[in-house]
Amino acid sequence: MKENGKLKEAALSEVAHVKVHGRTTGSLAPLTLFWTGSAVEFNAKGSELWVEVEADYDVYEPWISIEINSFPVSRQMLTAGRYWVCVFRGMNEEAVKNVRIVRELQAMSxxxxxxxxxxxxxxxxxxxxxxxxxxxxxxxGDSITSGEGVVGAKAEEDWIPMWFSATGNYTAMTAEALKADYRVLSQSGWGVLTSWDNNPNRNLPDYYGQVCGVLGGERNEALGASQANDFEAWQPDAVIVNLGTNDGGAFNSPEWTDPATGQVYKQRLNDDGTFNAEDLQAFEAAAESFLGKLRQYNPEAHIVWVYGMLGLPMMPAIYRAVNSYTAKSGDRKVSVFQLPNITEESVGARSHPGRLAHEQAARVLSAYLQEILHS
Amino acid sequence: MKENGKLKEAALSEVAHVKVHGRTTGSLAPLTLFWTGSAVEFNAKGSELWVEVEADYDVYEPWISIEINSFPVSRQMLTAGRYWVCVFRGMNEEAVKNVRIVRELQAMSxxxxxxxxxxxxxxxxxxxxxxxxxxxxxxxGDSITSGEGVVGAKAEEDWIPMWFSATGNYTAMTAEALKADYRVLSQSGWGVLTSWDNNPNRNLPDYYGQVCGVLGGERNEALGASQANDFEAWQPDAVIVNLGTNDGGAFNSPEWTDPATGQVYKQRLNDDGTFNAEDLQAFEAAAESFLGKLRQYNPEAHIVWVYGMLGLPMMPAIYRAVNSYTAKSGDRKVSVFQLPNITEESVGARSHPGRLAHEQAARVLSAYLQEILHS
Amino acid sequence: MKENGKLKEAALSEVAHVKVHGRTTGSLAPLTLFWTGSAVEFNAKGSELWVEVEADYDVYEPWISIEINSFPVSRQMLTAGRYWVCVFRGMNEEAVKNVRIVRELQAMSxxxxxxxxxxxxxxxxxxxxxxxxxxxxxxxGDSITSGEGVVGAKAEEDWIPMWFSATGNYTAMTAEALKADYRVLSQSGWGVLTSWDNNPNRNLPDYYGQVCGVLGGERNEALGASQANDFEAWQPDAVIVNLGTNDGGAFNSPEWTDPATGQVYKQRLNDDGTFNAEDLQAFEAAAESFLGKLRQYNPEAHIVWVYGMLGLPMMPAIYRAVNSYTAKSGDRKVSVFQLPNITEESVGARSHPGRLAHEQAARVLSAYLQEILHS
Amino acid sequence: MKENGKLKEAALSEVAHVKVHGRTTGSLAPLTLFWTGSAVEFNAKGSELWVEVEADYDVYEPWISIEINSFPVSRQMLTAGRYWVCVFRGMNEEAVKNVRIVRELQAMSxxxxxxxxxxxxxxxxxxxxxxxxxxxxxxxGDSITSGEGVVGAKAEEDWIPMWFSATGNYTAMTAEALKADYRVLSQSGWGVLTSWDNNPNRNLPDYYGQVCGVLGGERNEALGASQANDFEAWQPDAVIVNLGTNDGGAFNSPEWTDPATGQVYKQRLNDDGTFNAEDLQAFEAAAESFLGKLRQYNPEAHIVWVYGMLGLPMMPAIYRAVNSYTAKSGDRKVSVFQLPNITEESVGARSHPGRLAHEQAARVLSAYLQEILHS
Structure with a gap:
């Protein structure tokens, strides 16, 4: 290989212009990409670029996508270790390349x-x-917003990082359609009140105020995952909440017993198969409460609750929650928007939305956001 | 990282069942993937698989795609060195995964x-x-068949490996539609008689009999690139020739001077902009001769000359060449098929066909092949 | 013209097998097609078929479509008079043709x-x-369900029968996708509580019990339009209500004064542009009441309130109405489903949904109905 | 019905501005629409328009389509007689409506x-x-260009006018895409040398010089169908010839015996199923001769021979014919363009191209014409 003698190494913290996407602590020494869709972006005028990455895990390895001038050119697994990844080489040194290196995998709680x-x-x-x-x-959001199943054959059943994609899901597509910067907070299986398996700890609202509080362990603590997020530094024009699918699933899943306390949790079905009113009300209360929390942190944002890519059973409850919140608060910048359900044609791996389903969702969601953000 | 203690290393030559795609010398120690679309394929029942690759180059680095159960999960640049690449991990050890590791870059002459x-x-x-x-x-074929421009934004102009794709072009798509094994021999810029810039040495026909004769240098010689290909071992049902685009371009390009002999080569235009009859006839003779060569090596195959993804100027000459060959030989298993031209919507990087253009070409070509192969 | 000497004339009431679509009084002597989508259907084994139609109007002429074996072959204006229309001729007399003659124009109140x-x-x-x-x-439904704007260039602005189509709108498409018989009750501009211009008489619920009570005048009275509909004779599996668009429009339209009483009607906006709570509540009460009426007449049907092809402003109120109805009645076979909004590409004439918009609506609605009707 | 007292009747020959499409004798008293796609066009500023038509036939009745502002609003059979057809009514009298009344049925020889x-x-x-x-x-062209099978279910087999459409075929679509005026000369079953059933009289070239020479009988003679066409009055920029499909079919059809002379005609197959060389050569000679005739009448037009919507067997012969013509004449404004074959999805009635197939053909053909007409 011919060496490129002109390459110069610099710590990320020394780079003049680096744009970071996703919630972080602000540290660039190093930069930790916590959430899916988190990224580092450059406008690079030069012929060859490498980045030094460090990956670790016990079970679930991270993946990245590389986009050059908004076109995805590479997607790869990052096995454990600290090493250099070549982003591009051999290009015209006079041309400016827009480069994004995007975390494809959700925060792995x-x-x-x-x-x-x-x-x-x-x-x-x-x-x-x-x-x-x-x-x-x-x-x-949850697994839908984590892009679970965007990658992989329909027959795939393993729950592994390979099937997740940030760049191939509706969040990236919607942001691209609206020419927007965007951030994602998502956990596969989690909900507003409980996870799909009735675990009340696995709810997104509890962690909304932190950088990435869903991540436990000493190292994540040391990296600042549980720090308060700096909301002033980045105020969204719209917050899109795509939750409820797992809360709905909890009604059809076995109970969950807290190993610490022995307490049992279960969203119950009535004998006729309908949702238990009390438990459904608990979901609605949680959703309503979450809206208040979102407003507290995002005083000006439009809040849009979206739902429907994997069925509609919770929609009436979501509307009730939003209605109750709006009635009490007088807050008018909250709405609900139904996303298109998957079909046989649009389904992806693991019975989750495939790329086509995400494209369909992004098309209608971006049109809707366009309308409410510009009216 | 938790180590997987069950991993066992084996030389590729020791693996019980390995399927190789593309022309090779037969050696697995190591396996050299010469041409674009060349690949190694496994049916792997296990939870974790790695392959040891070795990449080298002066200028143009190779890329690979990894497909699991026919779904592309990863695409990455292979920088110089010998190292291990993880294909999958954490999967159900009882399920059989079909895996292909495909060379994305054409043979780099x-x-x-x-x-x-x-x-x-x-x-x-x-x-x-x-x-x-x-x-x-x-x-x-040429650059079209090498998938040049399948990857990358429309504005890209650099001639670099990143923009080439074997798995995203019409060859892979056509093979997939017909459930066929396939091989590709392609060189960007080359033609039947000359390259786009009038170099008569850059023609595919001269190298058809060899494993990968377009590659020079001592190492490629040592690896067997110039050996006679073993045609008996793999006889195609159809040979699809997608050449002529660069022969057409040569009429509009400057002359080429052979540095060794000083001889000047040029496909000439008449004053009225039409092709010089003598030079066009030289192309036709070369095409006709190539058909004879293809038939000699492939006694039973349907030979289909396809053309048109980047315009049609050589089509009458191609028809004349096929007609002349058929008239003289009585060979009835030769035909011509026009492929759809690119449009503003379907063009990719470097003014070459994008993925959409390749999908359109594959759709009509596979329907045509279906018809002639099953009648 | 060669006469077909074998043609035999018969009053419709004498025809052995005739299937009538749409609400009627049961009379076939003659058959009056009141509503859009109303039709007469035959399975005709013969070579030539004519029907004798009679059309009248002061202003708005009716149109029909003719479908042979489910393919639309003809669409024509019916000018005033009583005359014969040829449905088909010159066909194989041994083949059975399925024939529908469909009213394309809504009931013209x-x-x-x-x-x-x-x-x-x-x-x-x-x-x-x-x-x-x-x-x-x-x-x-309203104009959307009447297929207003399905026919005609985007620039058309006249409110005339030519732009209406029963066969080209989502009702026919949804029924076709589900292989269902279907009926339509629709009035352009009408709503649940009031019309788009605040007229409280122009509401569909008041007329639901009658054959076609929206039609006034002596002749319609004589034809039985105001008779009680025979619900026992035809019980739908699903009732799809697509109302609310004009109720929403009323908030943005001038007041309406009842010429008889001088009373003024107006759905009011608050100063901040939001809906007046009292007036919105009146809409919700009307919607809730309508659900009760629908259930009374259709004890077993799934009731689906659909909305969204021309925007979503009334959706929270619709959800509240359905919620309130469900809470009080315990009726579980009522749901809400959002239809896709029109886009620049899918809009038709008169700023109404075009054919593409109706196709999109039918695709998602039929998938949704499929799910709820078969679960 | 309220009468529109403002309607004034005028003979077509007295109308100030009327545009006629298709070959005619120039007579407007009355105007005879001979060929499919023939039409009368108005820019009508008024509220209500009727036309007086006269239709006659022994077997095959004519059909028309009405287009308002380029949108097809009506399609109807015209049964025998002379009567008034309402084109539009109730429209804004101040707006100018572009109106076309188009013959949907080919000239019925x-x-x-x-x-x-x-x-x-x-x-x-x-x-x-x-x-x-x-x-x-x-x-x-032939049946393809007559739009046979554009209308009707796939299962239809009768050869009747109902299944033909001028406005729904690739000719109208290509003209619309290029904003072109256009004319069509087409006969279902006819060819360059013979018809599908080996009748040598049923060839289009023999009649090219006349207004509509394919029509026999005294009345058509009296109407001027066999007059010399006035080529100076209308010179096309491109002549698109879509013939060869029936010439190809003749090889697989029984012989035809001239009832007058007893002479037998047959395009023969060799024992191995290939085309008899002599008979194929006769086709090529006919095609070459036709090109000369077309050039004689259209000195400046691009001539494009298109082929392929129902298979490709004659393509090599077409290329040879064009090649031979070009070689002898030096005429450079002649080319060949392959149209996309039908698929299971795009086929229409009577195993002919359906609307989707015509849309696909129009898309590629209009792009090709765009290129050659503007270069």
Missing amino acids: DDPRCCLQIHAVRFDGEFLPVPDRALKLEFI | DDPRCCLQIHAVRFDGEFLPVPDRALKLEFI | DDPRCCLQIHAVRFDGEFLPVPDRALKLEFI | DDPRCCLQIHAVRFDGEFLPVPDRALKLEFI
Whole structure:
């Protein structure tokens, strides 16, 4: 191999212009990409660029996608270790390349050792500023929003990182359609009140105020995952909540027993198969409460609760929750929007929405957001 | 990272069931993937698989795609060195995964040092046989058939490996539609008689009999690239020739001077912009001769000359060449098929066909092949 | 013209097998097609078929579509008079043709003289039975459900029958997708509580119990339009209500003064542009009441309130109405389903949904109905 | 019905601005629409328009489509007689409507009595000039170009006018895409040398010089069908010839015996199923000769021979014919273009191309014409 003698190494914290996507502590030494869709972005004028990554995990390895001028050129597993990944080489040194290196895998609360960091770059050119986009979107969701099943054959059943994709799901597509910067907070299986299996600890609202509080373990603590998020630094124009699918599933799943207390949790069905009113009300209360929390942290944002890609059973309850919140608060910048259900054609791996389903969702959601954000 | 203690390393040559795609010398120690679309395929029953690759180059680095159960899960640049790449991990050890590791980059005749090899595997399971498919296709072409421009934004202009894709072009799609095994011989810029820039040495026909004769240099020689190909071992049901685009371009390009002899080569235009009859006839003679050569090596195959994805100027000459060959030989298993031209919507990077254009071409070509192969 | 000497004339009431679609009084002497989508259907084994129609109107002329074996072959204006229309001729006399003659225009409450009747047939063959389909659907709606704007260039602005289509709208498409018989009750501009211009008389619920009570005038009275509908004779599996769009529009339209009483009606906006709570509540009460009425007449049907093809402002109120109805009644067979909004691409004439918008609506609605009707 | 007292009747020949499409004798008293796609076009500023038509036939009745502002609003059979058809009514009298009344049925050489004429108009407004479009196209073809099978279910087998459509086939679509005026000469079953059943009289070239020479009988003679066409009055920019499909079929059809002379005609197959060389050569000679005739009448037009919607067997012969013509004449404005074959999805009635197939053909053909007409 011919060596490129012009490459110069620099810690990420020394790079003049680096744009970070996703919630972080602000640290660039190194930069930890906690959530799916988190990314580092450059406008790179030069011929060859490398980044030094560090990956670790017990079980679930992180994956990244690389986009050059908004086109996905590479997607790869990052096995454990600290090493250099070549982003591009052999390009015209005079042309400015927009580059994104995006975390494809959701924050892995099940594997506290799962970690993806970026330490440094090797480059033979100059980094130019990356302007912020005029619009900012924040997505909060579950496996759908984590892009679970976007990658992989329909027959796949393993729950592994390979089937997750940030860049191939509706969040990235919606942001691209609206030319928006965006962030994602998502946990596969989690809900508003409980997870799909009735675990009340696995709810997104409890962790909304933190950088990435869903991650436990000492290292994540040390990395600042449980710090308070700096909301002033990044205020979204719209917060899109795509939750409820797992809360609905909990009604059809076995009870969950808290190993610490022995307490048993279960969202119950009536004998006729309908939702138990009291338990459904608990979900609605949780949803209503979450809306208040979102408003507290995001005083100006439109809040849009979206739902429907894997069926509609919780929609009436979601409307009731939003209605109750609106009636009590007088807050008018909250709405509900139904997303298209998957079909035989659009389903992906693990019975989750495939790429086509995400494209369909992004098309209608971006049209809806366009309307409410510009009226 | 938790180590998987069950992984066992084996040289590729020791693996019980390995299927190789693309022309090779037959060697598995190591396996050299010369042409684009060349691949190693496994039916792997186990939870974790790694392959040991070796990549080298002066200028143009190889890329690979990994497909699990026919779904593309990863695409990555292989920088220089010998190292292990993880194919999958954490999967159900009882399920059989069909795995393909595919060379995404064409044989790089401009960089004799460009080389991609597979040495060994690490696996915790059992390899099962990979049956041959009932149908075999061979594609011969230029940049279109190399998938140049399938990857990358429309504005891209650099001629670099990143924009090439074997798995995203019409050859893979056509083979998939027909459930066929396939091989590709392609060189960007080359033609039947000359390359786009009038170089008469850059023609595919001269190298058809060899494993990968387009590659020069001592190492490729040592690896067997210039050996006679073993045609008996793999006889295609159809040979698809997608050449002529660069021969057409030569009429509009500057002359080429042979540095060794000083001889000047040029396909000439008449003053009125039409093709010089003598030079066009030279192309037709070369095409006709190539048909004879293809028939000699492939006594039973349907030969289909396809053309048109980047315009139609050579189509009458191609028809004349096929007509002349058929008239003289009585060979009835030769035909011509027009492929759809690119449009503003379907164009990819470097003004070449994008993925949509390849999908359109594959749709009509596979329907046509279906018809002639089953009648 | 060669006369077909075998044609025999018969009053419709004498025809052995005739299937009537849409609400009627049961009379076939003649048959009056009141509502859009109303139709007469034959399975006709013969070579040539004519029907004798009678059309009248002061302003708005009726249109029909003719479908042969489910394919639309003709669409034509019916000018005033009583005359024969040829349905088909010159066909194989041994083949059975399924034939539908469908009213394309909604019941025209603005033109009491508008009338479409079928008196008789001329035929040279035999009519075979037309079996009922396994599924029955009833649609209740406004201009969207009347297919206003399905026909015509986007620039069209006249409110005329030519732009209406029963066969090109989502009702026919949904029924076709589900292989269902269907009926439609729809009035352009009408709502649940009031019309788009605040007229409280123009509401569909008041007329639901009658054959076609929206039509006034002596002739319609004589034809039985205001008779009680025979609900026992035809019970739908699902009732799809697509109302609310005009109720929403009323908030943004001038007040309406009852010419008889001088009373003024207006759905009011608050100063901040939001809906007046009291007036919105009146809509919700009307919607809730309508659900009760629908259930009374259709004890077993799934009731689906659909909404969204021209925006979503009333959706929270619709959910509240359904919720309130469900809470009080315990009725579980009522749901809400959001239809896709029009886009620049899918809009038709008069700023109404075009054919593409209706296709999109039918695709998601039929998938949804499929799910709830088969679970 | 309220009478529109403002309607004034005028013979078509007295109308200030009327644009006629398709070959005619120039007579407007009445106007005879001979070929499919022939039409009368108005820019009508008024509220209500009627046309007086006269239809006759022994067997095959004519059909028309009505387009308002380029949108098809009506399609109807015209049974025998002379009567008034309402084109529109109740429209804004101040708006100008572009109106086309188009013959949907090909010239019916099998039924010399088949005739469609337009005598007069009733209108309450003013006709404005209809400008010629910048581009003119002429299409020559067989059943494909007659739009046979565009209308009707796939199962239909009768050969009747109902299944033919001018406005729903690739000729109208291509003209619309290129904003061109266009004419069509087409006969179902006919070819360049013979018809599908080896009748050498049923060839289009023999009649190209006449207005509509394919029509026999005294009345058509009297109407001027066999007059020399006035080529100076309308010179196309491109002549698109879509012939060869029936010439190919003749090889697989029984011989035809001339009832007058007893002479037997048959395009023969060799024992191995290939085309007899002599007979194929006769086709090529006929095609070559036709090109000369087309050039004689159209000195400046691009001539494009298109083929392939129902298979490709004659393509090599077509290329040879064009090649031979070009070689001898030096004429460079002649080319060949392959159209997409039908698929299971795109096939229409009577195993002919359906609307989707015509849309696909129009898309690629209009792109090709765009290229050659603007380069």
